[in-house]
Amino acid sequence: MGLFERYLSIWVALAIGLGVALGLVLPGLFAAVADLEWARVNLVVAALIWLMVYPMMLKVEPSCLRDIGRRPRGLALTLFINWLVKPFTMAALGLFFFDVVFAGLVPEADAEQYVAGMILLGVAPCTAMVFVWSQLTEGDPNYTLVQVSVNDLIMVFAFAPIAGLLLGITEIAVPWETLFASVVIFVVFPLVAGIATQRALSADGIARLAAVLKPASIVGLLLTVVLLFGFQAETIVASPGRVVLIAIPLLIQSYGIFAIAYGLARALRLPFDVAAPAAMIGTSNFFELAVAVAISLFGLGSGAALATVVGVLIEVPVMLSLVAFARRTRHWFPAPLERA
Secondary structure, eight states, rough: OOHOOOTTHHHHHHHHHHHHHHHHHHHHHHHHHHEEEETTTTHHHHHHHHHHHHHHHHTTTGGGGGGGGGSHHHHOOOOOOIIIIHHHHHHHHHIIIIITTTTTTHHHHHHHHHHHHHHHTOBBBBBBHHHHHHHHHHHOOHHHHHHHHHHHHHHHHHHHHHHHHHHHHHHHOOOHHHHHHHIIIIIIIHHHHHHHHHHOHHHHHHHHHHHHHHOOOHHHHHHHHHHHHHHHHHHHHHHHHHHHHHHHHHHHHHHHHHHHHHHHHHTTOOOOOHHHHHHHHHBBBHHHHHHHHHHHOTTTHHHHHHHHHHHHHHHHHHHHHHHHHHTTTTGOOOOOOOOO
């Protein structure tokens, strides 16, 4: 492991502090960057995530994708966690904490909004950042691509009905432009670029390019953290108590979902390079979609929008802690050559 990876938790902590500080000192700058959007996807953050995703796409071998059907258990685990477990446990945790544990600490109307935002996070499995988490755990790039792609396809049909059921809303206007833009930016573009690079360079050339991009990917991750916390610096400072209350059930959900998925992966004897990304997908969230729907349903200044933003803020530190845990426990799983 290089210097950046070895002390990544320290760099992230510094990036969080720097983001909050800069957001308070230069609010106009961060507001201007936040306005650089296409279909509610921030273009600056998208470029940084693309920088993190592209190196993994250099490892994707399209000819190997058909082999996924021979070991379907990792894909089945991902779909089970994302669509039959995660949304409903998120709703249950939100209701338990804000109706029971935190009862009386916040007004009932605000509590309902926070729960709604948490539900929207629970129904939106990750599209982009999971490639980063998979790369950091040395996951199988071909399998990760299939897992993300199938989840995106199911999300087109399942997001609105499940969210509507849990929110008690008969109709939800899904921001299709956000969903489409995210898939194109975070999956299609880097995949095409990766395949084109493979055809243009030799194996040695690709290896050298990957070595050059590796530290750039970590820098992209840190800059993403700075931006995300800078965007919400005023909210964090203005409502720290509310942010903490929302973060508690979200943290329990994140670590709980990972524990369930990782435990099932171990029971199924999945190889580590399939098990780790499968657990990461269920733990991470498609926060662009959740934030966009929260704003469209409840408004920009709503409690639901705040809850989705808190989900954004805790995701990177939480996922990095899980990456570290997964790397330390890879010996729990069969070697990658022992295909499930």
